[in-house]
Amino acid sequence: MPTQETDLDVLAKQLWAIGDPVRLQILRILPTEPTCENACNVSKIAERIGLSQPATSHHLRILRQAGIIANEKKCRDMIYWVQVDASSAVTEALRHVLHASD
Template sequence: MKTNIEIDALAKQLWALGDPLRLQILRILPTEPTCHNACNVSTIAERIGLSQPATSHHLRILRQAGIITNEKKCRDMIYWIDLEAAEQVSLQLKEVLS
């Protein structure tokens, strides 16, 4: 059985994933930090039709949940999915449901 800390972290991650706009953001984000497919706040906001502040808010929630990461690169702050963290969420959810 999972400890409360692990369950709490998983619950936070699932909450972060449970928003339709954040799921749209994840569909846009690359899985590695390269300049040729880089996604900054402006690019993401434009593609999902949100303001930059609203997009930043959703990115912050995903980042705090550990699902995405960011780095200043290519003159911008770029974002990408942390595949290892996403896989851990999936594995932990499967464990809870089994």
């Protein structure tokens, strides 16, 4: 029987995804717009945070699966950026949960 994710389940997955120091570092360096001028590919991100490319790819996959970041083949590379709408939604959902009993 299929289960439907609740808003709290989605929020929990997103908070888990951003709750890692390495992934927070990645979020700090990623742009919010997918342009060639500010493009961040795996090798650039790995170099900036000091991890191997496979480890960086692992963290990027977690963030992407949680809907926090997006990626697209552009500028001859797979580039990554922060999904601003998703980040705002996480903040708003957390605010709602924390103030639900008010």
